[in-house]
Amino acid sequence: MSVAGTVPKPGGAALARRAWAAFVRRREASVLVVAIGLVVYFQAASPLFLTSDNLRNIAQATAPTAIVAVGIVFLLVSGEIDVSVGMVAALAPYLMHYAIDFYGVPAVPAILLALLIAAAVGLVNGLITTRLKVPSFVTTLGMFYLLYGVLLTTSRAYPVAVPEPVKGDLQTWLGAGDWASLCWCLLVVAVFHVVLTRTRWGLHTISAGGNPLGATEAGIRVSRVKVGNFMLVSVFGAFAGLMEAFRINSIDPNIGGGTRITFTAIAAAVIGGTALAGGSGTVIGALLGMFVLAMLQNGFNLIGVSANPFFLIQGIAILVSMIANQYLSRLRRTGRS
Amino acid sequence: MAAFALEVSGVAKRFGALTALRDVNLHVSRGEVLGLLGDNGAGKSTLVKVICGFHRLDSGQILVDGEPVSLRGVDHARSLGIDTVYQDLALVNELSVYHNMFLNREHRMGPLLNNRLMRRLAESHLHAMGVDIPDVTIEAAKLSGGQRQAIAVARSVYSDARILLLDEPLAAMGAKEATIILDLVADLKARGDVAIVIIAHNYAQALQVCDRINILQQGTITFDRPASETSVTELTDLMVAAYRTRRRDETGRA
Numbered sequence: 316m317s318v319a320g321t322v323p324k325p326g327g328a329a330l331a332r333r334a335w336a337a338f339v340r341r342r343e344a345s346v347l348v349v350a351i352g353l354v355v356y357f358q359a360a361s362p363l364f365l366t367s368d369n370l371r372n373i374a375q376a377t378a379p380t381a382i383v384a385v386g387i388v389f390l391l392v393s394g395e396i397d398v399s400v401g402m403v404a405a406l407a408p409y410l411m412h413y414a415i416d417f418y419g420v421p422a423v424p425a426i427l428l429a430l431l432i433a434a435a436v437g438l439v440n441g442l443i444t445t446r447l448k449v450p451s452f453v454t455t456l457g458m459f460y461l462l463y464g465v466l467l468t469t470s471r472a473y474p475v476a477v478p479e480p481v482k483g484d485l486q487t488w489l490g491a492g493d494w495a496s497l498c499w500c501l502l503v504v505a506v507f508h509v510v511l512t513r514t515r516w517g518l519h520t521i522s523a524g525g526n527p528l529g530a531t532e533a534g535i536r537v538s539r540v541k542v543g544n545f546m547l548v549s550v551f552g553a554f555a556g557l558m559e560a561f562r563i564n565s566i567d568p569n570i571g572g573g574t575r576i577t578f579t580a581i582a583a584a585v586i587g588g589t590a591l592a593g594g595s596g597t598v599i600g601a602l603l604g605m606f607v608l609a610m611l612q613n614g615f616n617l618i619g620v621s622a623n624p625f626f627l628i629q630g631i632a633i634l635v636s637m638i639a640n641q642y643l644s645r646l647r648r649t650g651r652s
Numbered sequence: 653m654a655a656f657a658l659e660v661s662g663v664a665k666r667f668g669a670l671t672a673l674r675d676v677n678l679h680v681s682r683g684e685v686l687g688l689l690g691d692n693g694a695g696k697s698t699l700v701k702v703i704c705g706f707h708r709l710d711s712g713q714i715l716v717d718g719e720p721v722s723l724r725g726v727d728h729a730r731s732l733g734i735d736t737v738y739q740d741l742a743l744v745n746e747l748s749v750y751h752n753m754f755l756n757r758e759h760r761m762g763p764l765l766n767n768r769l770m771r772r773l774a775e776s777h778l779h780a781m782g783v784d785i786p787d788v789t790i791e792a793a794k795l796s797g798g799q800r801q802a803i804a805v806a807r808s809v810y811s812d813a814r815i816l817l818l819d820e821p822l823a824a825m826g827a828k829e830a831t832i833i834l835d836l837v838a839d840l841k842a843r844g845d846v847a848i849v850i851i852a853h854n855y856a857q858a859l860q861v862c863d864r865i866n867i868l869q870q871g872t873i874t875f876d877r878p879a880s881e882t883s884v885t886e887l888t889d890l891m892v893a894a895y896r897t898r899r900r901d902e903t904g905r906a
């Protein structure tokens with residue numbers, strides 16, 4: 316019998332190999348390595364990187380989009396996509412503003428109303444996609460322009476102030492507070508990680524994207540699952556938009572930067588290891604992916620590289636992570652892990 | 653006389669211009685195994701998918717225990733005790749073996765999946781069946797064709813179904829595994845409370861396990877006889893007769 320400590324060498328190697336296999340098997344593996352690498356690199360390059368001020372900057376830049384990315388992960392896993400979510404984010408604060416300032420709705424119901432309307436947008440996206448069999452990219456592209464039109468017409472493209480009734484605690488808790496958005500983000504990530512991996516909804520979402528015909532044969536209402544996930548993304552989009560408005564203390568038609576929130580959230584999901592083809596994805600990976608993107612932008616700023624090459628790097632990051640994912644999933648599939 | 657567990661009466665199903673089922677009549681009793689044979693494209697799978705609620709029928713009727721039922725979907729059929737092994741197996745590659753075995757029938761603890769229970773049950777069911785799958789936590793994508801089929805069969809057999817539809821459950825099976833499945837069917841039959849329909853292309857296997865044989869041709873049942881009163885030779889002759897006749901006509905004309 317060998318005692319611990321005198322383990323023969325092959326045993327140690329086997330253990331290391333097993334640990335490596337278990338690590339590689341996690342979809343979050345590659346993005347975690349990249350994230351840690353970036354932290355180390357930027358901290359070495361600039362001592363300001365790991366200061367609380369700077370971390371708050373990163374957190375505030377990350378959190379709302381990361382919440383959208385969580386929704387995007389669910390939708391991608393179910394085999395669909397939503398490019399209109401950024402416009403929902405821009406519209407939601409205006410909906411709240413209209414309700415409060417034009418119709419005298421109290422603050423909390425006005426916020427809930429904005430979320431509800433966002434859910435309805437998701438419902439329409441989902442129904443058009445599943446019932447009328449329009450590819451979701453096209454459906455939501457149409458919805459993007461439609462909402463853009465609604466936004467510009469109703470707001471006449473003017474920014475407005477955050478309505479008085481939401482100022483104070485509500486605004487602080489919903490985004491203006493230093494760490495408020497990060498707390499919401501971590502809460503959403505934690506809850507929806509469990510939803511995706513440990514609940515029926517998550518299992519059926521994976522099935523709907525992985526084998527839609529098979530899932531239907533097993534009695535899963537694939538359309539219903541997809542519609543639900545469209546609604547989830549839209550509500551998260553609205554929530555992210557509201558948080559941004561509270562944080563910058565103004566309601567601006569440029570919140571979300573048109574397609575910026577959408578594309579960043581999709582990029583985060585993809586970098587985090589979620590497949591566009593459906594059937595697999597991870598919420599934690601999306602958070603890490605979002606973190607990587609935010610770090611890249613922030614870190615290059617700190618060390619004095621202009622913001623312009625950032626997109627170049629983001630593009631490379633997406634391509635490299637897709638290639639890595641492809642490689643890793645082949646390893647996962649063939650490896651007897 | 654007691655009502656049949658399952659009766660299909662005058663069922664038709666069209667896909668656009670294509671008529672897959674014209675006028676199908678068949679019946680199975682509890683404790684009986686019905687073998688459904690037919691050419692490729694004869695409509696066997698379509699019939700199964702009509703009975704299990706996947707396809708809506710265009711006309712005709714399905715009776716369960718003598719009661720006409722109007723199936724609203726696979727879920728509804730399952731709630732009536734109808735369960736299916738599909739020809740395409742309906743497994744999700746991205747899910748583990750045990751999640752596949754409990755797909756849409758998950759055990760839960762509160763809102764969360766009871767993974768431990770499902771894993772244990774999956775292991776014990778597969779063990780009881782004699783199927784050799786070392787680890788039920790691996791993704792279904794990593795299984796061999798025969799293993800996948802075994803999982804799909806196990807899923808339905810252990811679902812407490814009272815009407816079991818098996819669409820080519822032996823297609824990818826080796827000799828040993830096919831025997832496992834055939835034994836399983838024999839056990840279910842011996843229990844006496846399950847009505848079973850098996851689609852097969854191997855007549856010897858069909859005759860071995862079935863009580864009665866039906867042949868589906870051009871969207872209708874053309875042959876219905878107890879298995880003891882027919883043989884592999886007769887079935888083969890029947891199936892290729894039409895083809896032989898046509899071929900003889902054609903070569904004759906040439």
Ligand SMILES: Nc1ncnc2c1ncn2[C@@H]1O[C@H](COP(=O)(O)OP(=O)(O)OP(=O)(O)O)[C@@H](O)[C@H]1O
Binds near residue numbers: 693694695
């Ligand atoms: N979803 C569908 N849409 C359109 N046509 C279909 C569909 N499903 C089946 N068919 C057609 O219906 C006919 C019967 O098909 P079915 O799958 O029932 O045959 P089968 O008897 O199971 O054949 P096999 O032995 O090859 O499995 C075929 O001509 C097929 O092309």
Ligand SMILES: [Mg+2]
Binds near residue numbers: 696739819
């Ligand atoms: Mg078939």
